[in-house]
Amino acid sequence: MSFIKNHIAQQTLNRRKMLLLSAYGLCGAAFGASVRPGRAAPAPRDIKVAWSYRDRTNPYWNGIVSGGEAFVESLGWSRGDMINLINGGSSEKSLSDVKSLLSRYGNKTALAIDPNDMPNCRPVVEAVSQTGAYVSTIWNKTDDLHPWDFGDNYVSHMTWSDVQPSEQTARVLFDAMGGKGGVVHLGGIASNNPAIERLKGLKNALKAYPNIELLAVQAADWDTQKANQVMSGFLTRYGDAIKGVHCASDTMAYGVIEALLAEGAGNIPVVSYDGNPQAVQMVTQGKLLATVFTNPHWAGGITASLAYHAAIGSFRPSQEPREHREFYGPATVVTTSDAKDFKAKYIDSNPQYNWNDFWSLAKGPIKYDT
Template sequence: MSFIKKFVEQSVISRREFLLKSALGIGGMAALPLISPLSKALAAEGGNLTLAWGYRDPDNSYWNAIAAGGQSYAKTQNSTMVSLINGGNNEKVLSDIKALLSKTEGKLAIGCDPNDAPNARAVVTACQQRGAFITTIWNKTDDLHPWDFGDNYVAHISWSDFEPAQQCAQLLFDAMGKKGGIVGLGGIASNVPAIERKAGLMHKLKENPDIKLLDWQDADWSTSKANDMMSTMLTRFGDDIKGIFSSNDSMTLGIIEALRAEGLAGQIPIVSYDGTPDAVKLCISGEILCTVSTDPYWAGGIALSLAHHAALGSFKPSAEPHEHREFYGPTIMITKDDAQKWYQENIVNTPVNDWNNFWQASKGPIQYRKL
């Protein structure tokens, strides 16, 4: 059993506990591991600070890896972690964080994906006003910077998806013989990764004039939406579809199911993104050409570590250079050639990370560009 699967099983919320939390006004929070008393999760070791992570979906392998990384860091501090599950709802992201800030009186260190770029400012401002410390990932507007918020907005971590998306696109085009029609499925249109991954594809299309984009639809990172959209595309375009560009692994699972329903699994080349366990297994079996890992386990742990160490005073964020406060995390393309090795080292086995070496895996400062 993989370490992520074990983590998921430990994180199942009982109805009794959910009702208890709802009665306390924190129904969106899940203490991990759930066998710990709720009071312990809200009174972590180390200066009576609460450690937390705010993310979209506990049923998604990517976000489970994020949470598992955060929990791994919390364990090194003899602590537990509170999970704020927002379901992709901007208002819930903010309201849950405000509720936790109130419960903890601002004694909080948190990692968070704000869900949408414009949502980040309100989330960060709420934390600063209560004296809490936050590290964000993926989504923020270009004009929002940690150094404009003193020490409380510790850092922002993102990933340069533009170049890896180009590599995925070229791999797809090469598998098609550099000609024919493709369809593409994107994420939430305002999300930074959705924008960059689509931009990478569009850039490569300009270099490959014999490849035609038949259709592009935003499936909002959803497996079910991707399944419905892919089924519609198969009906509409039929044999004209020679390749599929999927912007994340969750949507790829929906695409695969639509292809299987038509007896087309393995017959149309697909590229994907996120490096989740299911997608890596699809690489091994040959049902997809590649997926790209952004090492979510590392991201979950290092984001929480940064926020916590800043809260403890281990380092002063405002004394750090800008490249330590806005930086890219690692991206690694996984293909059939190395998928089995990757699966063993990063999914079956628990990755080893030094949570105190904040910038070891940094790929440099975030670059702002028009795509």
């Protein structure tokens, strides 16, 4: 499990760097350096492509950004031509970075972004729309915010229907527990759509397993170190009553497993979500029971492509059907029975995607609870 310790150490280093950059007013320097004067990219209207996200040391977000870089390389650019806005999980910084980007490039901006939490999506979209730029979002927005209410400027929103896959992983976990015993859940940021849906999936599965008891639910904010601390607290409080762990992300599962091993409880089964390379490898080894792959490489590339092509006028978002403006991304549950084949196809090498085929892997329009 040395990679888990290395992952925790890298998160600590990254956090320190973010604090130093913030203190000296240098956050966002990554995007300033990537578009130095004199670097003319062969793009119509001199459009600047940017990705705003939490943290590249997180394997999931690294997959997202790698997809964005693959897209800009398909334009004949270098991957360094993509502007990186790294918010470190701060919605305030996310919005501030976007506004700085817009003040510099105005309507020549094509932005791909996870707004970090649901409430932050509206001010981001409004700032982009008022500037005449273009934005495509993923994961987090409120149900009353829709791309078609902003003409062409709010290009699209992609999320994932996490309830059913999360329920599937919970069932895998409960079966491994013999259908009885206590389970704990470590969730993401409470206001995040995926955190809400993944907990709902767990609770749906519980209805079919009357002898499984949900001992505790606690947010660990998608963070490996915090998950390690939360799991240590659960072990202190519940001890041997814990027979299984349901995690809302792979990165939190790494911290959980480290805590379990430290207490000599490495035999407790764990399931997670995101399908990161390390997690899929752990599933092949039986160290995780299951994870859920959401194809971040494709999502990162397509989200950037949609914003860019809207910006250069390749298509008019307002003329597209609504299922092309709000749609679900793909999700695949990976278990020990199929992890090796899955790893060979999707992890060991990224499939080649046509970045102009925007909705090839989309799984239908987003549905809202009425």
